[in-house]
Amino acid sequence: MTSYLRSWLSSGTSLVQPASPSDSVPTFTRASPPPDDADDGEDTETEREDSDIAPAFPSLNSAQRASSSRSPSIPTILTDAQLMPPPPLPGLAARQPGVARGARGSSSLSAPNSLMPPPTTTAIPAKPKKGAKVALAPGHSPLDWAALKSSGEDLRGVDTLMRIPPSELKLHRRRDDAWSAFNGKVYNITAYLPFHPGGEKELMRVAGRDGTKLFAETHAWVNLDFMLDSCLVGFLVSEPSD
Numbered sequence: 001m002t003s004y005l006r007s008w009l010s011s012g013t014s015l016v017q018p019a020s021p022s023d024s025v026p027t028f029t030r031a032s033p034p035p036d037d038a039d040d041g042e043d044t045e046t047e048r049e050d051s052d053i054a055p056a057f058p059s060l061n062s063a064q065r066a067s068s069s070r071s072p073s074i075p076t077i078l079t080d081a082q083l084m085p086p087p088p089l090p091g092l093a094a095r096q097p098g099v100a101r102g103a104r105g106s107s108s109l110s111a112p113n114s115l116m117p118p119p120t121t122t123a124i125p126a127k128p129k130k131g132a133k134v135a136l137a138p139g140h141s142p143l144d145w146a147a148l149k150s151s152g153e154d155l156r157g158v159d160t161l162m163r164i165p166p167s168e169l170k171l172h173r174r175r176d177d178a179w180s181a182f183n184g185k186v187y188n189i190t191a192y193l194p195f196h197p198g199g200e201k202e203l204m205r206v207a208g209r210d211g212t213k214l215f216a217e218t219h220a221w222v223n224l225d226f227m228l229d230s231c232l233v234g235f236l237v238s239e240p241s242d
């Protein structure tokens with residue numbers, strides 16, 4: 001081992017001792033250039049690094065290059081016959097302007113390429129259903145009603161809450177004096193009539209009687225108790241027996 005190291009050091013490599021004792025790591029320097037590898041006529045590493053020419057790919061002596069019959073540097077230009085055939089004409093190009101696809105046969109009714117509107121949208125719009133919302137007079141919006149009912153104005157027309165039998169209820173069925181019962185509570189709906197989004201006429205159908213069923217069938221989601229709380233006049237009771 002010692003003789004090996006000595007022979008290696010004497011053959012051109014010298015160990016430089018540290019300049020000061022504090023330099024603990026010795027430095028090796030090479031006095032002579034490293035021996036050249038066997039020169040086989042090809043470029044050396046250093047020469048290849050310096051040039052701007054990229055290395056051949058695939059490598060000049062690779063199996064990939066050997067198996068390829070044609071030179072990879074020359075791209076092949078396919079003739080028309082070799083090219084892939086074009087896709088079939090889309091439905092849009094074959095479509096006749098102004099003619100719905102569905103009109104030409106039942107099989108193409110659900111053709112996804114047609115830009116024509118679906119047949120359902122070409123139907124004549126249905127008449128607005130009976131009993132739809134009506135145009136309210138200015139100053140009679142739901143907000144106006146909310147303002148009126150909380151204004152403190154007397155909308156009940158009675159001094160105290162009453163027990164009201166159907167015979168009594170029936171007496172209040174005029175446009176200027178309309179009462180109606182909903183879920184056992186009797187309301188004076190007179191002031192609300194022009195504010196009703198469904199129209200006065202619809203609401204008058206329940207004037208003087210129990211409107212619970214009609215109300216539930218029309219718009220059960222409407223919070224009647226809140227909307228008419230300041231119009232409550234009493235509670236529906238059964239007819240007193242003699």
Ligand code: HEM
Nearest residue numbers: 131132133197198202203205206211214215218222224227
């Ligand atoms: C006093 C009790 C009633 C109150 C507080 C009331 C309130 C309302 C409200 C807030 C709407 C608008 C609903 C919405 O936009 O979704 C409405 C619509 C309507 N109400 Fe009433 N309503 C009452 C009684 C009735 C009754 C008894 C009828 C039927 C005879 C009726 C028929 C309608 C109709 C047809 C609409 C239009 C529905 C629509 O939007 O298509 N309402 N009502």
